[in-house]
Amino acid sequence: MMLSWDLTPSVSSMRCDRAWVEIDLAALAHNVWQLRQRLASSTELMTVVKADAYGHGAVTVAQTALQHGASWLGVATIPEGIELREAGINAPILLLGATNTSEQVRTIVQWNLQPTICTFKQALVFSKTIAILKAEPIPVHLKLDTGMSRLGVPWQQAVEFVDRVAQLPYLQIASIYSHFATADSLDPTIMHLQNSRYQAMIDQITSLGVLSPRLRLHMANSAATLTDSTLHYDLVRVGLATYGLYPAPHLRGTIDLEPVMQVKARVTQVKTIQPGTGVSYGYQYVADRQILMAVVGIGYADGIHRNLSNRMTALIRGQRVPQIGAITMDQLMLDVSTIPDLQEGEVVTLLGQDGKEMISADDWAETLGTISWEILCSFKHRLPRVAVGQSFLALQNKCGIKVE
Ligand SMILES: *Cc1c(COP(=O)(O)O)cnc(C)c1O
Numbered sequence: 001m002m003l004s005w006d007l008t009p010s011v012s013s014m015r016c017d018r019a020w021v022e023i024d025l026a027a028l029a030h031n032v033w034q035l036r037q038r039l040a041s042s043t044e045l046m047t048v049v050k051a052d053a054y055g056h057g058a059v060t061v062a063q064t065a066l067q068h069g070a071s072w073l074g075v076a077t078i079p080e081g082i083e084l085r086e087a088g089i090n091a092p093i094l095l096l097g098a099t100n101t102s103e104q105v106r107t108i109v110q111w112n113l114q115p116t117i118c119t120f121k122q123a124l125v126f127s128k129t130i131a132i133l134k135a136e137p138i139p140v141h142l143k144l145d146t147g148m149s150r151l152g153v154p155w156q157q158a159v160e161f162v163d164r165v166a167q168l169p170y171l172q173i174a175s176i177y178s179h180f181a182t183a184d185s186l187d188p189t190i191m192h193l194q195n196s197r198y199q200a201m202i203d204q205i206t207s208l209g210v211l212s213p214r215l216r217l218h219m220a221n222s223a224a225t226l227t228d229s230t231l232h233y234d235l236v237r238v239g240l241a242t243y244g245l246y247p248a249p250h251l252r253g254t255i256d257l258e259p260v261m262q263v264k265a266r267v268t269q270v271k272t273i274q275p276g277t278g279v280s281y282g283y284q285y286v287a288d289r290q291i292l293m294a295v296v297g298i299g300y301a302d303g304i305h306r307n308l309s310n311r312m313t314a315l316i317r318g319q320r321v322p323q324i325g326a327i328t329m330d331q332l333m334l335d336v337s338t339i340p341d342l343q344e345g346e347v348v349t350l351l352g353q354d355g356k357e358m359i360s361a362d363d364w365a366e367t368l369g370t371i372s373w374e375i376l377c378s379f380k381h382r383l384p385r386v387a388v389g390q391s392f393l394a395l396q397n398k399c400g401i402k403v404e
Contacts, residue, residue, distance in 0.1 A: 015384040019265035019298035023056050026389035027258035029068045036069030043232045046072035048239035054376040057385040059087040081113040105129040118143045118151045123165045130170035139174035146194040148181040158201040166210035175216040183223035184248040223247035226254045245372045262352025265298035280325030292337045296348050299330040303379035311367050314348050318355025
C-alpha cells in the first residue's frame, strides 16, 4: 500500500540536472509504520540511521521515522550523532560503535549522546571523565557478545562485568544488549543459542539486584524483528527494513515494505553505433549490429559499481534496456535501440521503479555477490538526495486521515 500522490519530483531544479538519488518519504513513513504495528506497545522502535541512514540522508530519515513511530535513533559514530543534534533532533541517540577516549566522553556528554560500553576499561574512562567534568551521571548501554564475535564483553564474563560497572559512579546502566550473527539465516539454531545465552546472563545479572527497573533489554536487528516476536524485548534496532528491503528472501512475506531509494540520471547524448564498433574503455562491448546508444551522466564515482559493466539494465519510459561497455567514472552507455525517438535529457532509472519494471538493490547485490546493505551504502555524496512523496503525517494534516 502506498498512501501517496503528488510523487512527481521537481526534476527541473539544478539538483536533478545530471544524476540524483530520490528518497520516497511516503515509502519511508509506510515502512516505519508497518514495523511499529508489528511491535507490542511496550516495545520501542529504534531506527538505525548510521552511515547517513544507509545512504538515504540521516536527518531526513530520522525526522520522518520519529514522526511515524520510532522513538530511538541508532548511529555508529559520534559525528553521526552530532549531525542529528545539530538538526534539532532531541530523541535519544545510541552510539552503536565503541568509544574509548576521554576526549570522546566529553563530546558524548556535550551532545547528549548515549554510548555503548564494551569493556570495564571503557567504563572507567567514562566514570572518571564525567567526575572531572562534574557533569550529571549519564545513561550507558552495556554490550554483551553472545556469539557475534564483534563488539562486546564475552557472555561468560557478563555477570562480573555488569556488577563492576554498576558500582561505578556517574554511570546509569540504561540497557544491556547484544547482536545476532545469523538472524537472516533460514536455520534459526545459532540465533536461538545466542538468545538463550543472553537470557541466562540477564537472569543471573537480575539476581544481583544492581539493575534499575527501567533498564531496557534489546537484541533484534531487522531480520530478528521480522522473524520472531519473542526476540523483540523492550526495543528493536531496525535498519534495513526501514529502507524497504528484506534481509532475506524467506522474510518477504512477513511484512509489506516499499523501497525508499531510487537512483536516476539523465541521457546526455544519443547516437547511432555501426556494426563492429567498440564501446567504452577496453572495448568490452563491440556492436554486432547497428544500435542506437545513449550516454548517461552517472558512473562508478557516483556509486554504480564498475563490476556491473555489461551485466546491468536500466529503465527508460518503463522499458528495460541493457547497459553496454565498461562503466566509466562519470558516465555509462545503454543500448536504446528499442526506443528510437529517445531524447537527450530524458530520465533513466538505474535503481527503482519505472512503470511496471523494477530494479532493486537485491538485483545488484546478487549480480555483484554482495548484500543489499552494501549497495544502499555505496552511493556517493556527489549525488544529491532529493526527497519526494509525502509522509503519512503530512497526509494526516492535509486530509484529516487518522492513522491509528
Ligand atoms: C547496523 C546494526 C543494526 C541494524 O541492522 P539491520 O540488519 O540493518 O536491521 C542493529 N544493531 C546493531 C548493533 C547494528 O550495528
